[in-house]
Amino acid sequence: MDFPQNMSMEEAFAQAEAEAKLNQALSESKARFENAVLPNRLNEDWRFGRPHKYATALAELLRSDKPSQGEAKVEHAGEAAVPVSADDDDLRRTEMLMPTIGSDALLGMHLERFGSGYALYIEEDTKKPIRIEYTTTGLFTSSTFIMVAPGVTAEVVEIHRGEGDTACMFATRNIQVAEGAKLKILHHSAHMERYMCITNIQNMGGQVVQLTRHDTHDWAREETVAEIYAPESDIQLYSSNLPRNGVLDLHTKQIHHAGGATSNLLYKNVVYEGATAIFAGNIFVAPGAHHTDAYQSNRNMLLSEKATVHSLPGLEILADKVRCSHGSASSGVDEQQLFYLLSRGIPREEAIGLLAYGFEKDVIEKYERA
Amino acid sequence: MSLIIKDLSARVKDGAQILNGINLEIPKGEVHAIMGPNGSGKSTLSKVLCGHPDYEVISGTAELDGQDLFAMSVDERSRAGLFLAFQYPVEVPGVTNANFMRAALQARLPKGEELDAVSFYKTMRAKMAALGMDTKFTARAVNEGFSGGEKKRNDILQMMMLEPSYAILDETDSGLDVDALRIVSDGVNAMRAPFRSFLVITHYKRLLDYIKPDVVHVLYKGRIVRTAGYEIVEHIEQNGFDFLKAEE
Ligand SMILES: Nc1ncnc2c1ncn2[C@@H]1O[C@H](COP(=O)(O)OP(=O)(O)OP(=O)(O)O)[C@@H](O)[C@H]1O
Ligand SMILES: [Mg+2]
Numbered sequence: 352m353d354f355p356q357n358m359s360m361e362e363a364f365a366q367a368e369a370e371a372k373l374n375q376a377l378s379e380s381k382a383r384f385e386n387a388v389l390p391n392r393l394n395e396d397w398r399f400g401r402p403h404k405y406a407t408a409l410a411e412l413l414r415s416d417k418p419s420q421g422e423a424k425v426e427h428a429g430e431a432a433v434p435v436s437a438d439d440d441d442l443r444r445t446e447m448l449m450p451t452i453g454s455d456a457l458l459g460m461h462l463e464r465f466g467s468g469y470a471l472y473i474e475e476d477t478k479k480p481i482r483i484e485y486t487t488t489g490l491f492t493s494s495t496f497i498m499v500a501p502g503v504t505a506e507v508v509e510i511h512r513g514e515g516d517t518a519c520m521f522a523t524r525n526i527q528v529a530e531g532a533k534l535k536i537l538h539h540s541a542h543m544e545r546y547m548c549i550t551n552i553q554n555m556g557g558q559v560v561q562l563t564r565h566d567t568h569d570w571a572r573e574e575t576v577a578e579i580y581a582p583e584s585d586i587q588l589y590s591s592n593l594p595r596n597g598v599l600d601l602h603t604k605q606i607h608h609a610g611g612a613t614s615n616l617l618y619k620n621v622v623y624e625g626a627t628a629i630f631a632g633n634i635f636v637a638p639g640a641h642h643t644d645a646y647q648s649n650r651n652m653l654l655s656e657k658a659t660v661h662s663l664p665g666l667e668i669l670a671d672k673v674r675c676s677h678g679s680a681s682s683g684v685d686e687q688q689l690f691y692l693l694s695r696g697i698p699r700e701e702a703i704g705l706l707a708y709g710f711e712k713d714v715i716e717k718y719e720r721a
Numbered sequence: 722m723s724l725i726i727k728d729l730s731a732r733v734k735d736g737a738q739i740l741n742g743i744n745l746e747i748p749k750g751e752v753h754a755i756m757g758p759n760g761s762g763k764s765t766l767s768k769v770l771c772g773h774p775d776y777e778v779i780s781g782t783a784e785l786d787g788q789d790l791f792a793m794s795v796d797e798r799s800r801a802g803l804f805l806a807f808q809y810p811v812e813v814p815g816v817t818n819a820n821f822m823r824a825a826l827q828a829r830l831p832k833g834e835e836l837d838a839v840s841f842y843k844t845m846r847a848k849m850a851a852l853g854m855d856t857k858f859t860a861r862a863v864n865e866g867f868s869g870g871e872k873k874r875n876d877i878l879q880m881m882m883l884e885p886s887y888a889i890l891d892e893t894d895s896g897l898d899v900d901a902l903r904i905v906s907d908g909v910n911a912m913r914a915p916f917r918s919f920l921v922i923t924h925y926k927r928l929l930d931y932i933k934p935d936v937v938h939v940l941y942k943g944r945i946v947r948t949a950g951y952e953i954v955e956h957i958e959q960n961g962f963d964f965l966k967a968e969e
């Protein structure tokens with residue numbers, strides 16, 4: 352082995368070991384894509400998500416020769432933003448290694464179309480929120496990378512928007528936050544016939560506060576894996592959605608590799624008649640990740656008896672001195688509250704709108720206050 | 722022009738019958754009071770008139786200025802001029818007082834017309850001042866965490882904002898301190914007008930000394946068993962409702 356003069360033996364070994372690990376991970380992930388099967392009903396992660404109707408249709412679209420078409424814009428980024436190009440091997444490798452929640456096969460297809468989106472290398476505090484916006488009328492696969500340097504405070508708004516009746520977007524998002532850094536990110540998607548988003552957050556001792564909103568899609572699936580790699584990390588995941596029809600399929604994992612850190616998740620949905628909302632969340636506290644605080648809560652308000660909710664919160668704790676809780680609750684509109692609003696002459700639909708807004712409001716306030 | 726209730730019987734949905742043939746006529750411009758022992762059906766009557774979903778009308782009619790009240794939805798009744806200040810106002814987390822009142826007033830405007838926000842806030846603040854309410858209550862969620870008396874005042878504030886033609890006050894005096902009772906009564910008296918009526922439900926003479934009723938009804942076991950003048954208030958205050966039992 353030859354190693355640079357200015358490197359100690361230990362450092363050289365460490366570097367070689369890291370490289371070997373990476374190579375192994377890459378070859379494993381290659382195998383992962385080669386062996387992956389398309390989402391199907393036997394896959395626990397797609398249990399209520401109607402894989403045949405949605406995932407298969409998405410896969411067909413990705414395999415077709417239909418070109419990706421869409422617009423990627425970035426504002427207020429200064430020097431920080433770089434367009435993702437198909438031959439950026441580092442970024443491609445990052446996407447290759449990202450975890451999914453039951454969608455390896457789809458991620459593999461996403462990689463085949465790799466090359467659109469923006470990477471943000473944020474090394475200075477942002478004055479205005481950096482705004483990323485992807486728009487499509489057809490099929491668009493995007494990749495977003497956000498890296499926040501140590502000690503830097505940043506705010507980002509990321510918009511994924513469809514136009515017309517048949518927009519389809521498949522987005523990946525990789526977010527890395529260094530020690531002492533703080534990232535506040537609003538992720539908003541809207542108006543898609545099909546929308547899928549796989550997000551991986553890696554926190555090395557900073558703070559990440561995310562608010563997600565998926566609006567007016569026929570089908571939307573989110574897979575968010577938030578990982579904590581260092582003590583003092585804090586991750587806050589908020590989501591506020593009002594599905595009016597179709598399927599909203601939300602999957603999250605909070606993984607504590609390191610102890611002495613916190614994660615908190617609150618996902619709230621107001622589910623209208625004819626819509627289905629699925630939430631499957633998991634907290635995983637690795638062996639040795641002691642002194643972890645991790646919370647997870649899913650709340651649903653059903654606006655009709657025809658609205659459907661499947662809520663599957665989960666916990667797996669392999670460490671000591673851990674404070675964890677998870678819970679879910681679903682209920683209809685409170686009849687007494689509704690009557691009170693009606694009794695003052697507010698029309699029914701509007702009264703329900705006010706209650707729905709009131710139900711979601713604390714999520715938005717938590718994000719704004721963070 | 723009046724509120725006319727004829728032979729009204731009602732029950733708790735899938736439950737006991739509470740109102741057993743109520744007859745009542747409240748002409749415009751008059752203040753009527755209802756007294757009656759606990760559980761006699763006073764709150765039930767007022768909620769049935771507003772269309773509360775817990776209750777079911779078995780028979781009878783109610784007319785508001787000639788319109789069939791029971792053919793209207795809850796919100797329509799309110800916009801037609803009916804108002805109920807609740808015995809137990811409901812907490813509505815997440816909805817601010819200001820947004821609540823704005824929506825209620827907006828609903829009264831013709832289609833396409835926008836409520837003027839500036840004059841709305843001005844009016845709301847003026848009425849709050851008149852009721853001795855801090856303006857910070859505009860931004861607070863409706864009744865959430867309010868004290869008992871604050872909730873009662875908040876309902877009266879709503880009445881003052883919506884200016885109904887028929888207002889029912891269900892034990893508005895309970896929970897109010899001595900000063901608040903006077904302030905709220907002054908507010909009600911200031912609203913007395915030839916085009917407006919009040920139905921005041923109370924257990925105490927105190928309130929009726931401030932808001933002098935034209936007619937007093939006694940409700941007992943779901944029926945109006947007496948209709949009299951102010952003198953009966955005095956009688957009940959001193960002797961209670963024993964005279965009703967003696968007649969059974
Ligand atoms: N939703 C309900 N479910 C069950 N019982 C009810 C319901 N509403 C009213 N009742 C019953 O009907 C009767 C009348 O109740 P109501 O609240 O109308 O009395 P009230 O005259 O207002 O009494 P108070 O002076 O104590 O306020 C009581 O026996 C009460 O328990
Ligand atoms: Mg009562």
